[in-house]
Amino acid sequence: MIAEAGLAALWLAAGLAALQFLLMVLALRTGADVARTMRAIAIVQGALTLVSFAMLLLVFARTDLSVALVYENSHSAKPFIYKVAGAWGNHEGSMLLWVTVLAVAGAFFAWLYRRKRERTLVAALGSQAVLALGFYAFLLIASNPFARLNPPAVEGRGLNPLLQDPGLAFHPPTLYLGYVGLSVAFSLAVGALLTGQVDSRLARAMRPWVLGAWILLTLGITAGSYWAYYELGWGGWWFWDPVENASLMPWLAATALLHSINVLAARGALKAWTMMLAVIAFSMSMVGTFLVRSGVLTSVHAFAIDPERGTFLLALLFVYVGAAFALFAWRAPALKEGAPFDLVSREAGLVINNLFLSVILGIVFVGTLYPLIVEAVSGEKLSVGAPYFNAVAGPLALVLAVLVGTGPLLTWRRQTRPVFPRLKVPALAAATALFITIVAAPGIAILPRLAFTVAAFLAAAAVVPLTNRNPLRTPLATWGMVIAHFGIAVALTGMAANAAFTSETLAVAKPGEQLRVGPWRVVLDSVVPTAGKNWTAIEGQLRAARGNQLVKLQPQMRYFTDPPTETNEAAIRTFRDGQLYTVIGKPEPSGAWQLRLWWKPFVTLIWAGGVLIALGGLVALVGRVFRRRRREPSWRARYS
Amino acid sequence: MRFAPLALLLLVVAALVWRLATPEDTTVKSRMVGQLVPDLVLHSALPGGPDRPLRSGSCGPVVVNFFASWCVPCIAEAKRLAELKRQGVPIFGIAIRDRPQDVANFLARNGNPYEELAADPQSKVQIAFGASGVPETFVIDPYCIIRHQHIGPIEQEDVPIIRKQWEDLRK
Amino acid sequence: MRWLLALLLALAPVPLLADSDLPPAYWANRQLPDPRQEAKARGLMEELRCLVCQGQSIADSDAELAGDMRDLVRRRIAAGERPDKVRAWLIARYGSWISYRPTAEPAAWPLWLAPAALLLIGAFLIRRRIGARR
Numbered sequence: 013m014i015a016e017a018g019l020a021a022l023w024l025a026a027g028l029a030a031l032q033f034l035l036m037v038l039a040l041r042t043g044a045d046v047a048r049t050m051r052a053i054a055i056v057q058g059a060l061t062l063v064s065f066a067m068l069l070l071v072f073a074r075t076d077l078s079v080a081l082v083y084e085n086s087h088s089a090k091p092f093i094y095k096v097a098g099a100w101g102n103h104e105g106s107m108l109l110w111v112t113v114l115a116v117a118g119a120f121f122a123w124l125y126r127r128k129r130e131r132t133l134v135a136a137l138g139s140q141a142v143l144a145l146g147f148y149a150f151l152l153i154a155s156n157p158f159a160r161l162n163p164p165a166v167e168g169r170g171l172n173p174l175l176q177d178p179g180l181a182f183h184p185p186t187l188y189l190g191y192v193g194l195s196v197a198f199s200l201a202v203g204a205l206l207t208g209q210v211d212s213r214l215a216r217a218m219r220p221w222v223l224g225a226w227i228l229l230t231l232g233i234t235a236g237s238y239w240a241y242y243e244l245g246w247g248g249w250w251f252w253d254p255v256e257n258a259s260l261m262p263w264l265a266a267t268a269l270l271h272s273i274n275v276l277a278a279r280g281a282l283k284a285w286t287m288m289l290a291v292i293a294f295s296m297s298m299v300g301t302f303l304v305r306s307g308v309l310t311s312v313h314a315f316a317i318d319p320e321r322g323t324f325l326l327a328l329l330f331v332y333v334g335a336a337f338a339l340f341a342w343r344a345p346a347l348k349e350g351a352p353f354d355l356v357s358r359e360a361g362l363v364i365n366n367l368f369l370s371v372i373l374g375i376v377f378v379g380t381l382y383p384l385i386v387e388a389v390s391g392e393k394l395s396v397g398a399p400y401f402n403a404v405a406g407p408l409a410l411v412l413a414v415l416v417g418t419g420p421l422l423t424w425r426r427q428t429r430p431v432f433p434r435l436k437v438p439a440l441a442a443a444t445a446l447f448i449t450i451v452a453a454p455g456i457a458i459l460p461r462l463a464f465t466v467a468a469f470l471a472a473a474a475v476v477p478l479t480n481r482n483p484l485r486t487p488l489a490t491w492g493m494v495i496a497h498f499g500i501a502v503a504l505t506g507m508a509a510n511a512a513f514t515s516e517t518l519a520v521a522k523p524g525e526q527l528r529v530g531p532w533r534v535v536l537d538s539v540v541p542t543a544g545k546n547w548t549a550i551e552g553q554l555r556a557a558r559g560n561q562l563v564k565l566q567p568q569m570r571y572f573t574d575p576p577t578e579t580n581e582a583a584i585r586t587f588r589d590g591q592l593y594t595v596i597g598k599p600e601p602s603g604a605w606q607l608r609l610w611w612k613p614f615v616t617l618i619w620a621g622g623v624l625i626a627l628g629g630l631v632a633l634v635g636r637v638f639r640r641r642r643r644e645p646s647w648r649a650r651y652s
Numbered sequence: 653m654r655f656a657p658l659a660l661l662l663l664v665v666a667a668l669v670w671r672l673a674t675p676e677d678t679t680v681k682s683r684m685v686g687q688l689v690p691d692l693v694l695h696s697a698l699p700g701g702p703d704r705p706l707r708s709g710s711c712g713p714v715v716v717n718f719f720a721s722w723c724v725p726c727i728a729e730a731k732r733l734a735e736l737k738r739q740g741v742p743i744f745g746i747a748i749r750d751r752p753q754d755v756a757n758f759l760a761r762n763g764n765p766y767e768e769l770a771a772d773p774q775s776k777v778q779i780a781f782g783a784s785g786v787p788e789t790f791v792i793d794p795y796c797i798i799r800h801q802h803i804g805p806i807e808q809e810d811v812p813i814i815r816k817q818w819e820d821l822r823k
Numbered sequence: 824m825r826w827l828l829a830l831l832l833a834l835a836p837v838p839l840l841a842d843s844d845l846p847p848a849y850w851a852n853r854q855l856p857d858p859r860q861e862a863k864a865r866g867l868m869e870e871l872r873c874l875v876c877q878g879q880s881i882a883d884s885d886a887e888l889a890g891d892m893r894d895l896v897r898r899r900i901a902a903g904e905r906p907d908k909v910r911a912w913l914i915a916r917y918g919s920w921i922s923y924r925p926t927a928e929p930a931a932w933p934l935w936l937a938p939a940a941l942l943l944i945g946a947f948l949i950r951r952r953i954g955a956r957r
Contacts, residue, residue, distance in 0.1 A: 653948070678877060680874050680917055680918075680920075680921075681918070682916065682917070683914075683915060683916055683917060683918050684915075684916055687915075720843060722842065722843045722844065748843070749843035749845045749887065749891075750843065750845070751845065773845060774848045774891050774894060774895075775848075775887075775888055775891035775892075776891070776895065778888075778891075779888075779891065779892065779895060779913075779916065780916070781916070782916035782917055784874040784875070784888060784917070785874075785875070785888070
């Protein structure tokens with residue numbers, strides 16, 4: 013019953029989406045006043061998909077083995093949290109999550125959008141409905157999560173042990189809220205292009221939605237990176253794997269969009285760019301969804317490989333992105349550009365910032381798809397991996413980081429006062445950092461060295477906008493900017509430290525043998541068997557000592573039975589100045605055990621930086637939303 | 653300029669459609685086909701057997717078969733290799749990552765189609781040939797040049813093909 | 824990492840369907856005594872694709888062939904060979920697909936030209952917006 017209820021809710025939601033679309037067509041043709049009706053429909057549609065998703069969660073929570081999806085991806089012996097999180101640990105379930113976020117984002121948008129531009133609202137809601145329709149069709153026709161199994165199975169096949177981790181509870185939902193949340197920006201852009209109402213008011217309306225989605229996307233990517241780092245036992249945090257790139261591309265586009273919106277909101281300029289970026293951001297989300305599920309690119313993260321479904325998704329992508337691009341090509345000439353600005357001005361700074369972000373996005377896009385294109389054209393197989401992306405995107409990112417430090421110090425329209433005096437302290441910080449790295453670490457590579465220098469510059473420059481003003485009267489949006497930009501410097505420092513100072517020790521050690529990694533002495537005391545709820549393991553007992561510090565670590569090699577798999581559980585200890593990361597491998601006939609030990613100084617700064625960036629966005633969002641509420645008392649009067 | 657994004661989309665979708673239509677071939681083809689056989693000396697898989705340099709005056713034509721006692725498809729393949737041997741095709745076997753005892757047991761159970769048998773405990777010969785798994789089979793001509801690679805087990809329909817490849821090289 | 828092997832094997836007709844029970848090669852999981860050589864070897868291993876678990880480098884892969892390749896790389900670097908030569912030797916056997924670093928072949932030139940091209944195109948597009956009017 014529950015599964016059928018979930019399926020019925022989904023059908024109903026799809027029907028409502030169709031109705032929503034028809035209403036939009038009606039309104040645009042006849043000018044009928046459908047805004048209130050459309051809002052109501054969008055909200056009910058969102059509620060229905062939530063119900064559907066709740067049904068899926070319920071079915072997984074109860075391990076209802078008469079549902080095919082539960083049989084294929086769950087097991088009665090799994091810990092409860094993984095039973096529930098396992099609902100989205102597979103293709104159909106995660107696609108339902110995707111569609112739920114799409115519909116719920118639309119519902120929130122319909123509920124909270126309070127600007128007077130109802131034609132644009134109607135067009136935007138119609139666009140959101142069209143998006144939803146295609147994906148409802150995909151779900152209901154090609155990826156039904158509620159399909160029954162008759163007769164019901166006796167036991168499930170289990171969830172991939174690599175996914176039996178808190179990361180599964182956090183990473184996909186946050187990531188989806190992020191990049192499917194960008195659909196609202198897409199729909200607003202499409203709506204505004206249709207009605208021609210592209211101006212600073214639109215930008216101010218779009219901004220909180222972009223900010224919200226961007227914050228969650230930042231958190232989702234940061235979480236994904238950390239999860240892969242500690243779960244896969246390889247000590248790395250980014251591989252430039254196609255699936256990772258698929259999540260990075262929407263983020264790059266959304267970051268550029270965020271900054272472009274600020275220009276449009278403040279100065280009415282960059283209309284065409286902002287609309288194009290809004291379309292590109294969600295398009296990249298759809299491209300990512302396609303890449304991850306179609307099996308078109310080889311990846312260690314790909315979780316569903318089905319060319320048939322891939323074809324359906326590609327068709328959806330082609331129609332949606334093609335229509336949006338065509339709409340842009342048709343309507344862009346009608347956009348009247350806003351006030352002009354000088355080469356040295358904040359607008360120009362933001363434009364150049366967007367240029368660099370777009371170029372990096374372009375490089376990631378090209379690098380990810382290039383092997384495919386070469387093979388299609390010439391039949392040759394070549395690979396594009398980390399060496400390419402690091403060599404090309406790295407320096408660009410560093411230049412961008414310098415711009416991030418200087419841009420906020422420029423004024424709108426034309427920079428009249430000299431900027432360089434305000435950069436004296438950051439420049440000094442950079443020079444000091446460079447000097448220190450040359451003296452204390454002469455052997456490191458050039459890119460990490462430059463990264464340290466730039467990070468020092470950015471860390472100092474990021475706080476300059478706060479100087480010479482009353483901190484209590486500084487808008488929250490400015491605080492948000494400062495925190496986010498500072499977060500970039502923090503993350504950059506972590507990346508450089510990881511690249512330059514990581515020590516690795518690989519050894520095959522007998523119990524009692526002493527190993528060294530970085531400043532640590534590590535001894536393998538013994539290897540003991542152990543067990544958990546649905547796994548058995550061999551556990552290494554390690555003792556590590558550095559000066560007066562003494563820690564114990566227990567890396568494990570776990571064996572699961574449903575499905576039969578082996579995973580590595582690294583033992584990681586975090587200190588103020590780095591992480592000790594230990595992995596145990598297989599035994600050799602001599603009775604010695606394979607060990608991989610890393611000492612990674614300051615590596616946690618990478619993810620701390622990511623969190624700071626998201627936090628900055630949150631502060632800015634709160635600031636923007638509250639500023640609006642303060643300025644519109646009628647809003648509060650209406651709803652209190 | 654405003655049509656550039658559309659053009660780019662068309663290009664990308666075309667490439668993706670192509671890829672969906674022609675799924676990726678995940679087998680790794682050796683680039684050594686057409687090149688001289690690696691200049692290595694093979695050690696016998698059976699204790700006390702002779703060493704054999706790969707390049708010599710009498711290189712071929714010969715069929716080289718990479719196999720292993722722990723390789724499941726190799727069991728069925730052994731029958732096809734026996735068939736090839738019956739048809740007069742000389743086959744050299746190279747056992748990957750195997751112990752002499754296990755090789756001997758495997759051959760005792762499944763028959764020994766090999767004229768000579770070499771051991772490759774650390775996959776060095778396999779890598780030198782550009783092979784990436786077991787079983788794989790190569791055909792070598794009289795001038796020590798690798799002419800053909802067959803990836804995967806030899807099926808019944810492959811037997812006449814390999815036989816013909818070997819025969820053509822005898823001329 | 825076995826599950827990756829199992830998953831990929833389930834999808835692709837790779838002949839390897841079991842593992843041997845010989846231990847890994849000596850230098851598969853041990854570091855060279857000379858740290859500079861080990862760093863060079865490690866740098867190279869991270870740029871070579873594992874032929875079995877095709878989405879990983881041989882430095883991270885648990886596949887036996889990856890271990891044997893790590894052993895090969897370390898032995899050659901310890902013997903004084905330059906990483907470029909070892910890479911070229913492997914490319915001569917498996918094709919440029921095995922190298923995550925795109926090679927200098929003509930097919931890869933657009934990759935290296937792309938950043939400059941993108942920057943130029945972008946600069947051209949924004950040139951008209953900045954500064955011209957007052």
